[in-house]
Amino acid sequence: MDKRAWFNKETFLRTAEGAGLKPGDPHLEELYAYVQNVLPGLQVIEELDLKDVEPMSSPGVQESSR
Amino acid sequence: MNPSEICHLSASQLSGLVRQREVSPVEIVKAHLTRIDSLEPGLNSFITLLPEQALAQAQASEREIGAGRIRGPLHGIPFGLKDLFYVNGVRSTGGTRIFENFVPATDSAVASRLRNGGAILLGMLNLHPLAYGPTGENRDYGDMHNPWDPRRITGGSSGGSGSAVASGECTFALGTDTGGSVRIPGAMCGVVGFKPTYGRVSRYGIVPLAWSLDHVGPLCRTVEDCALVMNVIAGPDPKDPTTARLPVSDYRETLNRGLRNLRVGVPKEYFEAPVDPAVKGAVERAIGKLGELGAAVSEVSWPLLRYGQAIASTLQMAEATTFYKKLIQTQGNRLDPVVRVRLEAGLFISATDYIQAQRARALFYHQGLGLLGEVDLLAGPTVPVTAFEPGQSEIEVEQGRMKVIPWLMQYTRPFNLTGFPAITVPCGFSREGLPVGLQLAGRPFEEATVLLAAHAYEQSTEWHQKRPPV
Numbered sequence: 001m002d003k004r005a006w007f008n009k010e011t012f013l014r015t016a017e018g019a020g021l022k023p024g025d026p027h028l029e030e031l032y033a034y035v036q037n038v039l040p041g042l043q044v045i046e047e048l049d050l051k052d053v054e055p056m057s058s059p060g061v062q063e064s065s066r
Numbered sequence: 067m068n069p070s071e072i073c074h075l076s077a078s079q080l081s082g083l084v085r086q087r088e089v090s091p092v093e094i095v096k097a098h099l100t101r102i103d104s105l106e107p108g109l110n111s112f113i114t115l116l117p118e119q120a121l122a123q124a125q126a127s128e129r130e131i132g133a134g135r136i137r138g139p140l141h142g143i144p145f146g147l148k149d150l151f152y153v154n155g156v157r158s159t160g161g162t163r164i165f166e167n168f169v170p171a172t173d174s175a176v177a178s179r180l181r182n183g184g185a186i187l188l189g190m191l192n193l194h195p196l197a198y199g200p201t202g203e204n205r206d207y208g209d210m211h212n213p214w215d216p217r218r219i220t221g222g223s224s225g226g227s228g229s230a231v232a233s234g235e236c237t238f239a240l241g242t243d244t245g246g247s248v249r250i251p252g253a254m255c256g257v258v259g260f261k262p263t264y265g266r267v268s269r270y271g272i273v274p275l276a277w278s279l280d281h282v283g284p285l286c287r288t289v290e291d292c293a294l295v296m297n298v299i300a301g302p303d304p305k306d307p308t309t310a311r312l313p314v315s316d317y318r319e320t321l322n323r324g325l326r327n328l329r330v331g332v333p334k335e336y337f338e339a340p341v342d343p344a345v346k347g348a349v350e351r352a353i354g355k356l357g358e359l360g361a362a363v364s365e366v367s368w369p370l371l372r373y374g375q376a377i378a379s380t381l382q383m384a385e386a387t388t389f390y391k392k393l394i395q396t397q398g399n400r401l402d403p404v405v406r407v408r409l410e411a412g413l414f415i416s417a418t419d420y421i422q423a424q425r426a427r428a429l430f431y432h433q434g435l436g437l438l439g440e441v442d443l444l445a446g447p448t449v450p451v452t453a454f455e456p457g458q459s460e461i462e463v464e465q466g467r468m469k470v471i472p473w474l475m476q477y478t479r480p481f482n483l484t485g486f487p488a489i490t491v492p493c494g495f496s497r498e499g500l501p502v503g504l505q506l507a508g509r510p511f512e513e514a515t516v517l518l519a520a521h522a523y524e525q526s527t528e529w530h531q532k533r534p535p536v
Contacts, residue, residue: 027406034411043246046422047373058278060485062261
Protein backbone atom coordinates (compact mmCIF):
# COMPACT_ATOMS: atom_id res chain seq x y z
CA MET A 1 0.00 0.00 0.00
CA ASP A 2 1.27 3.49 -0.75
CA LYS A 3 1.78 5.11 2.63
CA ARG A 4 1.82 8.60 1.12
CA ALA A 5 -1.73 8.16 -0.11
CA TRP A 6 -2.89 6.44 3.05
CA PHE A 7 -1.44 9.04 5.35
CA ASN A 8 -3.69 11.97 4.62
CA LYS A 9 -3.94 14.60 7.32
CA GLU A 10 -7.22 13.27 8.69
CA THR A 11 -5.89 9.74 9.14
CA PHE A 12 -2.72 11.10 10.68
CA LEU A 13 -4.61 13.19 13.24
CA ARG A 14 -6.92 10.28 14.11
CA THR A 15 -3.97 7.92 14.61
CA ALA A 16 -2.06 10.53 16.64
CA GLU A 17 -5.00 11.08 18.94
CA GLY A 18 -5.57 7.33 19.30
CA ALA A 19 -1.92 6.97 20.32
CA GLY A 20 -2.34 9.51 23.10
CA LEU A 21 -0.90 12.64 21.50
CA LYS A 22 -2.72 15.86 22.32
CA PRO A 23 -5.08 16.93 19.54
CA GLY A 24 -4.59 20.54 18.52
CA ASP A 25 -0.96 20.62 19.66
CA PRO A 26 0.88 22.78 17.08
CA HIS A 27 3.76 20.31 17.32
CA LEU A 28 1.64 17.84 15.32
CA GLU A 29 2.34 19.86 12.17
CA GLU A 30 6.05 19.17 12.56
CA LEU A 31 5.36 15.51 13.23
CA TYR A 32 3.08 15.25 10.20
CA ALA A 33 5.81 16.65 7.96
CA TYR A 34 8.33 14.20 9.42
CA VAL A 35 6.06 11.20 9.03
CA GLN A 36 5.27 12.19 5.43
CA ASN A 37 8.98 12.45 4.76
CA VAL A 38 10.13 9.23 6.43
CA LEU A 39 7.43 6.57 6.21
CA PRO A 40 7.14 6.30 2.42
CA GLY A 41 10.81 5.31 2.25
CA LEU A 42 10.12 2.28 4.42
CA GLN A 43 7.67 0.89 1.89
CA VAL A 44 10.56 -0.44 -0.18
CA ILE A 45 10.22 -3.60 1.95
CA GLU A 46 7.08 -4.40 -0.03
CA GLU A 47 9.27 -5.07 -3.07
CA LEU A 48 10.71 -8.17 -1.41
CA ASP A 49 9.31 -11.63 -2.02
CA LEU A 50 8.55 -12.76 1.52
CA LYS A 51 6.49 -15.78 0.62
CA ASP A 52 7.33 -18.66 2.97
CA VAL A 53 9.59 -16.41 5.07
CA GLU A 54 8.89 -16.46 8.79
CA PRO A 55 9.63 -13.41 10.92
CA MET A 56 12.95 -13.14 12.75
CA SER A 57 12.34 -11.41 16.04
CA SER A 58 16.03 -11.10 16.93
CA PRO A 59 19.24 -12.42 15.41
CA GLY A 60 20.52 -14.12 18.53
CA VAL A 61 17.83 -16.73 18.98
CA GLN A 62 18.99 -19.22 16.37
CA GLU A 63 22.62 -19.11 17.40
CA SER A 64 22.10 -19.32 21.14
CA SER A 65 19.71 -22.26 20.89
CA ARG A 66 22.25 -24.39 19.02
CA MET B 67 56.34 8.74 34.56
CA ASN B 68 54.99 11.90 32.97
CA PRO B 69 51.26 12.01 33.90
CA SER B 70 50.16 13.11 30.43
CA GLU B 71 51.99 10.10 28.93
CA ILE B 72 49.99 7.82 31.22
CA CYS B 73 46.80 9.08 29.59
CA HIS B 74 47.92 7.96 26.13
CA LEU B 75 48.99 4.45 27.06
CA SER B 76 46.80 1.49 26.22
CA ALA B 77 45.19 -0.67 28.89
CA SER B 78 47.63 -3.41 27.93
CA GLN B 79 50.64 -1.12 28.42
CA LEU B 80 49.30 0.31 31.68
CA SER B 81 48.55 -3.16 32.96
CA GLY B 82 52.15 -4.21 32.38
CA LEU B 83 53.42 -1.15 34.24
CA VAL B 84 51.04 -1.78 37.14
CA ARG B 85 52.24 -5.38 37.44
CA GLN B 86 55.85 -4.23 37.45
CA ARG B 87 54.96 -1.59 40.10
CA GLU B 88 56.22 1.14 37.76
CA VAL B 89 52.98 3.05 38.04
CA SER B 90 50.21 2.80 40.59
CA PRO B 91 46.41 2.91 40.11
CA VAL B 92 46.34 6.14 42.14
CA GLU B 93 48.87 7.76 39.79
CA ILE B 94 46.88 6.54 36.81
CA VAL B 95 43.58 7.88 38.11
CA LYS B 96 45.10 11.21 39.19
CA ALA B 97 46.69 11.64 35.76
CA HIS B 98 43.34 11.06 34.08
CA LEU B 99 41.47 13.40 36.42
CA THR B 100 44.04 16.11 35.63
CA ARG B 101 43.62 15.45 31.92
CA ILE B 102 39.83 15.65 32.24
CA ASP B 103 40.16 18.88 34.18
CA SER B 104 42.23 20.39 31.36
CA LEU B 105 39.88 19.27 28.56
CA GLU B 106 36.45 19.76 30.13
CA PRO B 107 34.01 21.27 29.52
CA GLY B 108 35.60 21.90 26.11
CA LEU B 109 35.05 18.41 24.77
CA ASN B 110 31.95 17.86 26.91
CA SER B 111 32.59 14.12 27.09
CA PHE B 112 31.20 13.62 30.60
CA ILE B 113 27.77 14.15 32.12
CA THR B 114 28.75 12.95 35.59
CA LEU B 115 32.31 12.75 36.90
CA LEU B 116 33.14 10.56 39.92
CA PRO B 117 36.55 11.76 41.16
CA GLU B 118 36.22 10.85 44.85
CA GLN B 119 34.80 7.42 44.12
CA ALA B 120 37.47 6.75 41.48
CA LEU B 121 40.30 7.80 43.80
CA ALA B 122 38.94 5.66 46.64
CA GLN B 123 38.76 2.67 44.31
CA ALA B 124 42.28 3.38 43.06
CA GLN B 125 43.60 3.41 46.63
CA ALA B 126 41.85 0.10 47.33
CA SER B 127 43.31 -1.35 44.09
CA GLU B 128 46.76 -0.18 45.10
CA ARG B 129 46.48 -2.02 48.42
CA GLU B 130 45.22 -5.18 46.71
CA ILE B 131 47.90 -5.14 44.04
CA GLY B 132 50.53 -4.36 46.67
CA ALA B 133 49.41 -7.50 48.49
CA GLY B 134 49.86 -9.51 45.28
CA ARG B 135 46.18 -9.86 44.44
CA ILE B 136 45.90 -8.81 40.80
CA ARG B 137 42.41 -9.38 39.46
CA GLY B 138 43.38 -9.28 35.78
CA PRO B 139 44.66 -6.98 33.04
CA LEU B 140 42.06 -4.29 33.75
CA HIS B 141 42.91 -3.98 37.44
CA GLY B 142 43.58 -0.29 38.12
CA ILE B 143 42.61 0.83 34.60
CA PRO B 144 40.23 3.84 34.33
CA PHE B 145 37.19 3.75 32.11
CA GLY B 146 33.92 5.53 31.39
CA LEU B 147 30.39 4.33 30.73
CA LYS B 148 27.87 5.85 28.36
CA ASP B 149 25.28 7.48 30.60
CA LEU B 150 22.63 4.82 30.09
CA PHE B 151 24.38 1.97 31.90
CA TYR B 152 23.11 1.44 35.42
CA VAL B 153 25.63 1.73 38.21
CA ASN B 154 24.25 1.34 41.72
CA GLY B 155 24.06 4.79 43.33
CA VAL B 156 25.28 6.72 40.29
CA ARG B 157 22.92 9.01 38.38
CA SER B 158 21.98 7.75 34.94
CA THR B 159 20.39 10.41 32.69
CA GLY B 160 20.15 8.73 29.30
CA GLY B 161 21.32 12.10 28.00
CA THR B 162 18.09 13.91 28.84
CA ARG B 163 17.18 16.30 31.67
CA ILE B 164 13.98 14.32 32.12
CA PHE B 165 16.04 11.72 33.98
CA GLU B 166 18.53 14.09 35.61
CA ASN B 167 17.63 12.87 39.08
CA PHE B 168 17.32 9.16 38.33
CA VAL B 169 19.70 7.05 40.42
CA PRO B 170 19.51 3.29 39.81
CA ALA B 171 19.73 0.90 42.73
CA THR B 172 21.31 -1.89 40.73
CA ASP B 173 24.37 -2.48 38.56
CA SER B 174 24.29 -3.30 34.87
CA ALA B 175 25.89 -6.69 34.24
CA VAL B 176 28.86 -5.14 32.45
CA ALA B 177 29.49 -2.51 35.16
CA SER B 178 29.51 -5.29 37.71
CA ARG B 179 31.90 -7.45 35.65
CA LEU B 180 34.28 -4.55 35.07
CA ARG B 181 34.29 -3.66 38.77
CA ASN B 182 35.02 -7.29 39.65
CA GLY B 183 37.86 -7.16 37.12
CA GLY B 184 39.32 -4.19 38.99
CA ALA B 185 38.61 -1.49 36.40
CA ILE B 186 37.99 1.97 37.85
CA LEU B 187 34.95 3.99 36.78
CA LEU B 188 35.80 7.66 36.20
CA GLY B 189 32.33 8.82 35.23
CA MET B 190 29.30 8.68 32.99
CA LEU B 191 29.75 9.80 29.40
CA ASN B 192 27.66 12.10 27.24
CA LEU B 193 25.46 10.72 24.47
CA HIS B 194 22.89 11.63 21.89
CA PRO B 195 19.65 11.90 23.94
CA LEU B 196 18.22 8.44 24.66
CA ALA B 197 20.89 7.08 22.27
CA TYR B 198 18.51 7.99 19.44
CA GLY B 199 20.78 9.67 16.90
CA PRO B 200 24.15 9.13 15.18
CA THR B 201 25.75 12.59 15.50
CA GLY B 202 26.48 13.24 19.18
CA GLU B 203 24.41 16.42 19.41
CA ASN B 204 22.63 17.04 22.70
CA ARG B 205 20.54 20.09 23.55
CA ASP B 206 20.18 19.19 27.25
CA TYR B 207 23.79 18.46 28.18
CA GLY B 208 25.52 20.16 25.26
CA ASP B 209 26.98 18.74 22.07
CA MET B 210 29.98 16.45 22.22
CA HIS B 211 33.11 17.80 20.49
CA ASN B 212 35.56 15.87 18.36
CA PRO B 213 39.14 15.91 19.77
CA TRP B 214 40.52 16.04 16.20
CA ASP B 215 38.63 19.28 15.58
CA PRO B 216 36.34 20.44 18.38
CA ARG B 217 34.18 22.41 15.94
CA ARG B 218 32.99 19.10 14.54
CA ILE B 219 30.72 16.31 15.75
CA THR B 220 31.97 13.17 17.44
CA GLY B 221 29.43 10.90 15.81
CA GLY B 222 26.96 9.12 18.04
CA SER B 223 25.20 8.07 19.85
CA SER B 224 28.15 7.12 22.12
CA GLY B 225 29.89 10.41 21.32
CA GLY B 226 31.26 11.06 24.80
CA SER B 227 32.75 7.57 24.79
CA GLY B 228 34.50 8.28 21.49
CA SER B 229 35.87 11.69 22.49
CA ALA B 230 36.95 10.59 25.99
CA VAL B 231 38.96 7.62 24.67
CA ALA B 232 40.46 9.52 21.72
CA SER B 233 41.58 12.42 23.91
CA GLY B 234 43.03 10.33 26.74
CA GLU B 235 40.37 11.23 29.29
CA CYS B 236 39.94 7.52 29.97
CA THR B 237 41.69 4.39 28.77
CA PHE B 238 38.56 2.72 27.46
CA ALA B 239 34.80 3.17 27.47
CA LEU B 240 31.66 1.20 26.88
CA GLY B 241 28.93 2.28 24.53
CA THR B 242 25.80 0.82 23.06
CA ASP B 243 25.21 0.21 19.36
CA THR B 244 21.70 -0.02 17.87
CA GLY B 245 22.52 1.27 14.39
CA GLY B 246 26.23 2.00 14.68
CA SER B 247 26.46 3.96 17.93
CA VAL B 248 29.78 2.41 18.98
CA ARG B 249 31.33 2.18 15.52
CA ILE B 250 30.31 5.61 14.19
CA PRO B 251 31.94 7.65 17.01
CA GLY B 252 34.80 5.14 16.95
CA ALA B 253 35.47 5.93 13.30
CA MET B 254 34.89 9.68 13.57
CA CYS B 255 37.07 10.04 16.70
CA GLY B 256 39.85 7.79 15.38
CA VAL B 257 39.59 4.94 17.89
CA VAL B 258 38.65 1.27 17.77
CA GLY B 259 34.98 0.49 18.35
CA PHE B 260 33.75 -3.07 18.56
CA LYS B 261 30.20 -4.37 18.35
CA PRO B 262 30.17 -8.05 19.34
CA THR B 263 27.60 -10.58 18.14
CA TYR B 264 24.04 -10.06 19.37
CA GLY B 265 23.83 -12.22 22.48
CA ARG B 266 27.55 -12.20 23.30
CA VAL B 267 27.43 -9.44 25.94
CA SER B 268 24.65 -8.96 28.48
CA ARG B 269 22.42 -5.93 28.13
CA TYR B 270 21.03 -6.29 31.63
CA GLY B 271 20.80 -2.92 33.38
CA ILE B 272 21.09 -0.84 30.24
CA VAL B 273 18.32 1.48 29.09
CA PRO B 274 17.14 -0.07 25.81
CA LEU B 275 16.50 1.75 22.57
CA ALA B 276 15.39 -1.18 20.39
CA TRP B 277 15.60 -4.58 22.05
CA SER B 278 16.27 -6.63 18.94
CA LEU B 279 19.02 -4.30 17.65
CA ASP B 280 20.81 -3.14 20.81
CA HIS B 281 24.37 -4.30 21.49
CA VAL B 282 27.00 -3.35 24.10
CA GLY B 283 30.59 -2.82 22.97
CA PRO B 284 33.93 -1.29 23.92
CA LEU B 285 35.71 1.76 22.49
CA CYS B 286 39.48 1.59 22.97
CA ARG B 287 42.66 2.99 21.45
CA THR B 288 43.87 -0.45 20.33
CA VAL B 289 42.31 -3.70 19.18
CA GLU B 290 44.22 -5.55 21.91
CA ASP B 291 42.43 -3.42 24.50
CA CYS B 292 39.08 -4.37 22.94
CA ALA B 293 40.09 -8.00 23.36
CA LEU B 294 40.97 -7.40 27.01
CA VAL B 295 37.64 -5.71 27.70
CA MET B 296 35.74 -8.42 25.84
CA ASN B 297 37.47 -11.05 27.97
CA VAL B 298 35.83 -9.44 30.99
CA ILE B 299 32.36 -8.53 29.71
CA ALA B 300 31.50 -11.39 27.30
CA GLY B 301 29.52 -14.47 28.22
CA PRO B 302 26.09 -15.68 29.22
CA ASP B 303 24.04 -13.88 31.85
CA PRO B 304 20.89 -15.39 33.36
CA LYS B 305 19.52 -11.86 33.77
CA ASP B 306 19.60 -11.31 30.00
CA PRO B 307 17.80 -14.18 28.25
CA THR B 308 19.13 -13.08 24.85
CA THR B 309 22.70 -13.92 25.84
CA ALA B 310 24.05 -17.05 24.16
CA ARG B 311 25.08 -20.10 26.14
CA LEU B 312 28.20 -20.52 24.02
CA PRO B 313 31.80 -20.75 25.18
CA VAL B 314 33.86 -17.54 25.15
CA SER B 315 37.44 -17.84 24.01
CA ASP B 316 40.39 -15.79 25.23
CA TYR B 317 40.29 -13.05 22.61
CA ARG B 318 43.76 -11.75 23.40
CA GLU B 319 45.38 -15.15 22.98
CA THR B 320 44.35 -15.46 19.33
CA LEU B 321 45.15 -11.91 18.27
CA ASN B 322 48.48 -12.70 16.62
CA ARG B 323 47.40 -15.52 14.34
CA GLY B 324 47.67 -13.31 11.26
CA LEU B 325 45.60 -12.99 8.13
CA ARG B 326 47.02 -15.81 6.03
CA ASN B 327 44.28 -18.16 4.81
CA LEU B 328 41.57 -15.63 5.62
CA ARG B 329 39.20 -14.65 2.84
CA VAL B 330 38.04 -11.04 2.87
CA GLY B 331 35.04 -10.00 0.78
CA VAL B 332 34.27 -6.44 -0.25
CA PRO B 333 30.57 -6.06 -1.09
CA LYS B 334 30.43 -4.19 -4.39
CA GLU B 335 27.32 -2.42 -3.11
CA TYR B 336 29.49 -0.59 -0.53
CA PHE B 337 31.14 1.59 -3.14
CA GLU B 338 28.06 1.94 -5.32
CA ALA B 339 26.52 3.85 -2.39
CA PRO B 340 27.40 7.54 -1.94
CA VAL B 341 30.72 7.87 -0.10
CA ASP B 342 33.16 10.74 0.45
CA PRO B 343 36.21 10.31 -1.84
CA ALA B 344 38.60 10.72 1.13
CA VAL B 345 36.90 7.85 2.94
CA LYS B 346 36.78 5.70 -0.19
CA GLY B 347 40.47 6.21 -0.87
CA ALA B 348 41.59 5.44 2.68
CA VAL B 349 39.42 2.33 2.90
CA GLU B 350 40.55 1.03 -0.49
CA ARG B 351 44.17 1.40 0.60
CA ALA B 352 43.38 -0.40 3.86
CA ILE B 353 41.76 -3.27 1.99
CA GLY B 354 44.85 -3.43 -0.21
CA LYS B 355 46.92 -3.72 2.96
CA LEU B 356 44.84 -6.67 4.12
CA GLY B 357 45.83 -8.37 0.87
CA GLU B 358 49.51 -7.56 1.44
CA LEU B 359 49.22 -9.11 4.88
CA GLY B 360 48.13 -12.43 3.36
CA ALA B 361 44.33 -12.24 3.13
CA ALA B 362 42.65 -13.33 -0.09
CA VAL B 363 40.59 -10.27 -1.02
CA SER B 364 37.72 -10.54 -3.47
CA GLU B 365 34.64 -8.63 -4.52
CA VAL B 366 31.35 -10.11 -3.35
CA SER B 367 27.73 -9.06 -3.65
CA TRP B 368 25.04 -8.52 -1.00
CA PRO B 369 22.05 -7.55 -3.16
CA LEU B 370 19.69 -7.01 -0.22
CA LEU B 371 22.01 -4.45 1.34
CA ARG B 372 19.95 -1.57 -0.05
CA TYR B 373 16.94 -2.78 1.95
CA GLY B 374 18.82 -2.72 5.25
CA GLN B 375 17.96 0.87 6.16
CA ALA B 376 14.21 0.43 5.65
CA ILE B 377 14.12 -2.86 7.55
CA ALA B 378 16.18 -1.54 10.46
CA SER B 379 14.28 1.77 10.60
CA THR B 380 10.92 0.01 10.78
CA LEU B 381 12.07 -2.27 13.59
CA GLN B 382 13.87 0.47 15.50
CA MET B 383 11.03 2.98 15.27
CA ALA B 384 8.44 0.49 16.48
CA GLU B 385 10.58 -0.85 19.33
CA ALA B 386 11.88 2.52 20.56
CA THR B 387 8.42 4.03 20.49
CA THR B 388 6.98 1.09 22.39
CA PHE B 389 9.58 1.51 25.13
CA TYR B 390 9.09 5.27 25.39
CA LYS B 391 5.35 5.48 24.68
CA LYS B 392 4.40 6.66 28.17
CA LEU B 393 7.18 9.25 28.13
CA ILE B 394 6.03 10.55 24.74
CA GLN B 395 2.47 10.90 26.00
CA THR B 396 3.31 12.58 29.29
CA GLN B 397 6.60 14.48 28.80
CA GLY B 398 7.06 14.67 25.05
CA ASN B 399 7.45 18.44 25.19
CA ARG B 400 10.51 18.06 27.44
CA LEU B 401 12.35 15.86 24.93
CA ASP B 402 14.91 17.10 22.46
CA PRO B 403 12.63 18.15 19.54
CA VAL B 404 14.44 16.02 16.96
CA VAL B 405 14.42 12.93 19.17
CA ARG B 406 10.78 13.61 20.00
CA VAL B 407 9.57 13.44 16.39
CA ARG B 408 11.65 10.32 15.77
CA LEU B 409 10.01 8.64 18.72
CA GLU B 410 6.51 9.82 17.85
CA ALA B 411 6.86 8.71 14.23
CA GLY B 412 7.07 5.14 15.48
CA LEU B 413 3.41 5.44 16.52
CA PHE B 414 2.56 5.23 12.84
CA ILE B 415 4.28 1.88 12.25
CA SER B 416 1.55 -0.76 12.20
CA ALA B 417 1.82 -4.28 13.57
CA THR B 418 1.85 -5.66 10.03
CA ASP B 419 4.62 -3.21 9.02
CA TYR B 420 6.66 -4.49 11.95
CA ILE B 421 6.11 -8.17 11.19
CA GLN B 422 6.85 -7.61 7.51
CA ALA B 423 10.13 -6.00 8.55
CA GLN B 424 10.92 -9.02 10.73
CA ARG B 425 10.30 -11.29 7.74
CA ALA B 426 12.54 -9.11 5.59
CA ARG B 427 15.13 -9.28 8.36
CA ALA B 428 15.17 -13.07 8.08
CA LEU B 429 15.83 -12.83 4.36
CA PHE B 430 18.53 -10.19 4.93
CA TYR B 431 20.17 -12.27 7.67
CA HIS B 432 20.35 -15.46 5.63
CA GLN B 433 21.75 -13.68 2.59
CA GLY B 434 24.44 -12.14 4.81
CA LEU B 435 25.20 -15.47 6.44
CA GLY B 436 25.44 -17.09 3.01
CA LEU B 437 27.96 -14.46 2.01
CA LEU B 438 30.02 -15.33 5.07
CA GLY B 439 30.08 -18.89 3.78
CA GLU B 440 32.02 -17.63 0.75
CA VAL B 441 34.39 -15.40 2.75
CA ASP B 442 35.48 -15.12 6.38
CA LEU B 443 35.16 -11.36 6.73
CA LEU B 444 33.46 -8.43 5.05
CA ALA B 445 35.47 -5.22 4.71
CA GLY B 446 34.50 -1.66 3.85
CA PRO B 447 34.02 1.81 5.27
CA THR B 448 32.51 2.30 8.72
CA VAL B 449 31.04 5.73 7.99
CA PRO B 450 30.75 7.28 4.52
CA VAL B 451 32.03 10.70 5.60
CA THR B 452 34.45 12.27 8.08
CA ALA B 453 33.30 14.40 11.01
CA PHE B 454 31.37 17.54 10.01
CA GLU B 455 30.00 20.57 11.82
CA PRO B 456 26.82 20.15 13.90
CA GLY B 457 23.35 21.25 12.89
CA GLN B 458 23.36 19.74 9.41
CA SER B 459 20.48 17.59 8.25
CA GLU B 460 21.81 17.15 4.70
CA ILE B 461 25.27 17.06 3.16
CA GLU B 462 26.15 17.62 -0.49
CA VAL B 463 28.31 14.93 -2.08
CA GLU B 464 29.17 14.02 -5.65
CA GLN B 465 26.14 11.73 -5.90
CA GLY B 466 23.66 14.31 -4.57
CA ARG B 467 22.32 15.67 -1.28
CA MET B 468 22.39 13.03 1.44
CA LYS B 469 20.13 12.97 4.50
CA VAL B 470 22.67 12.85 7.31
CA ILE B 471 20.98 10.41 9.65
CA PRO B 472 20.40 7.41 7.40
CA TRP B 473 23.57 8.11 5.47
CA LEU B 474 25.80 7.91 8.56
CA MET B 475 24.41 4.46 9.30
CA GLN B 476 24.46 2.95 5.82
CA TYR B 477 27.43 0.67 6.54
CA THR B 478 26.89 -0.05 10.22
CA ARG B 479 23.18 -0.88 10.41
CA PRO B 480 23.33 -4.12 8.42
CA PHE B 481 25.27 -5.67 11.30
CA ASN B 482 22.69 -4.61 13.87
CA LEU B 483 20.05 -6.33 11.76
CA THR B 484 22.09 -9.51 11.43
CA GLY B 485 23.77 -9.28 14.82
CA PHE B 486 27.13 -10.20 13.22
CA PRO B 487 30.25 -8.94 15.05
CA ALA B 488 31.76 -5.80 13.50
CA ILE B 489 34.66 -3.53 14.34
CA THR B 490 35.94 -0.14 13.23
CA VAL B 491 39.68 0.41 13.20
CA PRO B 492 41.46 3.67 12.20
CA CYS B 493 42.68 3.49 8.60
CA GLY B 494 43.73 7.00 7.67
CA PHE B 495 42.95 10.70 7.74
CA SER B 496 41.35 13.20 5.41
CA ARG B 497 43.22 16.25 4.17
CA GLU B 498 41.64 18.17 7.07
CA GLY B 499 43.23 15.72 9.53
CA LEU B 500 40.00 13.89 10.33
CA PRO B 501 40.03 10.14 11.00
CA VAL B 502 38.58 7.46 8.73
CA GLY B 503 37.50 4.00 9.90
CA LEU B 504 37.73 0.58 8.25
CA GLN B 505 34.88 -1.75 9.20
CA LEU B 506 35.42 -5.51 9.37
CA ALA B 507 32.54 -7.89 10.07
CA GLY B 508 32.48 -11.63 10.62
CA ARG B 509 30.29 -14.64 11.29
CA PRO B 510 28.12 -14.77 14.39
CA PHE B 511 30.13 -15.58 17.52
CA GLU B 512 33.43 -15.48 15.61
CA GLU B 513 34.61 -12.33 17.38
CA ALA B 514 38.12 -13.77 17.54
CA THR B 515 38.46 -13.68 13.73
CA VAL B 516 37.25 -10.08 13.51
CA LEU B 517 39.63 -9.00 16.27
CA LEU B 518 42.68 -10.79 14.88
CA ALA B 519 42.17 -9.28 11.42
CA ALA B 520 41.71 -5.79 12.86
CA HIS B 521 44.78 -6.30 15.05
CA ALA B 522 46.93 -7.46 12.13
CA TYR B 523 45.90 -4.40 10.11
CA GLU B 524 46.37 -2.00 13.03
CA GLN B 525 49.83 -3.32 13.86
CA SER B 526 50.96 -2.92 10.25
CA THR B 527 50.07 0.79 10.24
CA GLU B 528 50.73 3.83 12.43
CA TRP B 529 47.24 5.32 12.46
CA HIS B 530 46.52 4.20 16.01
CA GLN B 531 49.64 5.97 17.28
CA LYS B 532 48.51 9.40 16.14
CA ARG B 533 47.14 11.70 18.81
CA PRO B 534 44.50 14.39 18.43
CA PRO B 535 45.74 17.98 18.83
CA VAL B 536 43.83 18.72 22.06
